[in-house]
Amino acid sequence: METNSSDPTRELLRHLTATLAYRAAKVLRDVPVDFAEFSNGPRTRQPVQILAHLADLMAWAVHMAEGEYRWEPAGSRDWNVELSRFYSELARLDAVLASSKPLPKNSPEMLIQGPLADALTHVGQLAMLRGAAGAPVRPEGYARAEIVAGRVGLEQAAPRREFEGDASSRD
Numbered sequence: 507m508e509t510n511s512s513d514p515t516r517e518l519l520r521h522l523t524a525t526l527a528y529r530a531a532k533v534l535r536d537v538p539v540d541f542a543e544f545s546n547g548p549r550t551r552q553p554v555q556i557l558a559h560l561a562d563l564m565a566w567a568v569h570m571a572e573g574e575y576r577w578e579p580a581g582s583r584d585w586n587v588e589l590s591r592f593y594s595e596l597a598r599l600d601a602v603l604a605s606s607k608p609l610p611k612n613s614p615e616m617l618i619q620g621p622l623a624d625a626l627t628h629v630g631q632l633a634m635l636r637g638a639a640g641a642p643v644r645p646e647g648y649a650r651a652e653i654v655a656g657r658v659g660l661e662q663a664a665p666r667r668e669f670e671g672d673a674s675s676r677d
Contacts, residue, residue: 515609516603519617520600520603520655521653523600524654526622526625526626527660527662530560531659532646533632533643534589534660536641537585537641541639544635544639554584556631557588557632558588558591560625560628561592561594562578564595564596564598565578567621568595568599571602571603571613572602572610589660597659599658600656644665644668644669645670645671647667651666
């Protein structure tokens with residue numbers, strides 16, 4: 507595939523996409539068997555519903571990057587299907603961003619403020635739900651993580667610096 511590495515906007519979007527993949531992988535790997543259906547209350551989405559929404563968001567991002575503003579929810583209640591769909595859509599988005607096809611006007615801004623920012627929010631929700639389900643995600647110095655544009659699958663580099671506790675705690 508021909509890449510357009512001379513475009514700093516595309517490279518930044520690809521890095522943001524890889525960052526999303528890295529952070530999501532940390533939350534989505536090694537989940538407890540019953541985590542998909544975990545409920546933190548009647549008014550909160552279950553993890554499988556959030557994961558399906560993440561896949562829908564990435565499909566929306568692909569449409570946007572291709573010049574089409576189209577939302578099509580397509581989720582299921584199957585964790586493995588949605589996990590695969592999320593990472594497949596991330597790979598499709600990265601491929602569009604890496605191509606030499608021009609991005610539509612305003613699409614970089616729309617991608618950031620729409621599906622990419624929303625997806626990061628939902629990855630945070632999944633991390634919180636893992637903690638509530640008794641399987642917390644270990645904190646990490648994400649600024650030093652090995653995140654590489656184009657690496658957008660579930661398999662990611664090992665964390666460089668995880669730690670215990672809360673980095674913001676003064677205790």
